[in-house]
Amino acid sequence: MAISTETPPQQQHKGSSEGAAVDQKRWTLNDFDIGKPLGRGKFGHVYLAREKRSNHIVALKVLFKNQLKQSQVEHQLRREVEIQSHLRHPNILRLYGYFYDQKRVYLILEYAAKGELYKELQKCKYFSERRAATYVASLARALIYCHGKHVIHRDIKPENLLVGAQGELKIADFGWSVHTFNRRRTMCGTLDYLPPEMVESVEHDANVDIWSLGILCYEFLYGVPPFEAKEHSDTYRRIVQVDLKFPSRPVVSSAAKDLITQMLVKDSSQRLPLKKLLEHPWIVQNAEPSGVYRG
């Protein structure tokens, strides 16, 4: 199978803007050769596929409409598609387009050849500081890009991260993301009359992603999330109290702990901004400048 990862699937309407082309092309199942299954999720299956005309390799996610309806997630899926199809960043999984038939919805996704990060973490138990810092820096860059477009991910966790052929991290699941600008518009009609504290709350909201990235950084280095507990109520309490403890094993540098401590701050306005994170000594000294961890 000829593998091309550079060019997106052919688009029908040349000359239109990239984002518009995604919407305008009318795909059907006949446009693809279907390959091996890549995995299955709650609502359907994911297959390796090749777009016939361009030979472009993609991941085709097939979702069953009746299951989406039953779980009342159609609205969430629509939002996910709307948001993800407009994002272009090396660390964000591309959504090239979608189509549907009577029973199914198909999402045409960028293929992430190295699969789920979650499985890698399980295999290694925890990552080296170099690897963790490289991942955290790429995620910070992807989130800065999202926040610049008023998109908050809200669900950054290892299960939602895939790894590309070069070892680059890809944020994959935008099911819980929100476009704050849209939300504000529907609520208030226009931004013009909003007081500063409400306009600022866009950034304020975005700080939830800094918290999640702090949790993820901890999990990369220790193999478990920081507030884990047997009982749900205990996890809740530990989060609310920010009951942050650093075990003595595995050994983790004080610079890494300092960064995590600056991200896991209860007052969301006091969390280390993502741009500052990229300048933190632990990131500067450990993250691969290429943004790619090759092992």
Ligand SMILES: Nc1ncnc2c1ncn2[C@@H]1O[C@H](COP(=O)(O)OP(=O)(O)OP(=O)(O)O)[C@@H](O)[C@H]1O
């Ligand atoms: N773009 C992709 N490239 C490579 N493998 C993928 C891709 N998307 C999904 N997969 C594989 O298919 C599996 C199922 O993906 P899917 O997104 O449907 O399920 P999920 O992550 O469990 O999400 P959900 O809980 O929303 O169903 C993933 O766990 C992953 O192994």
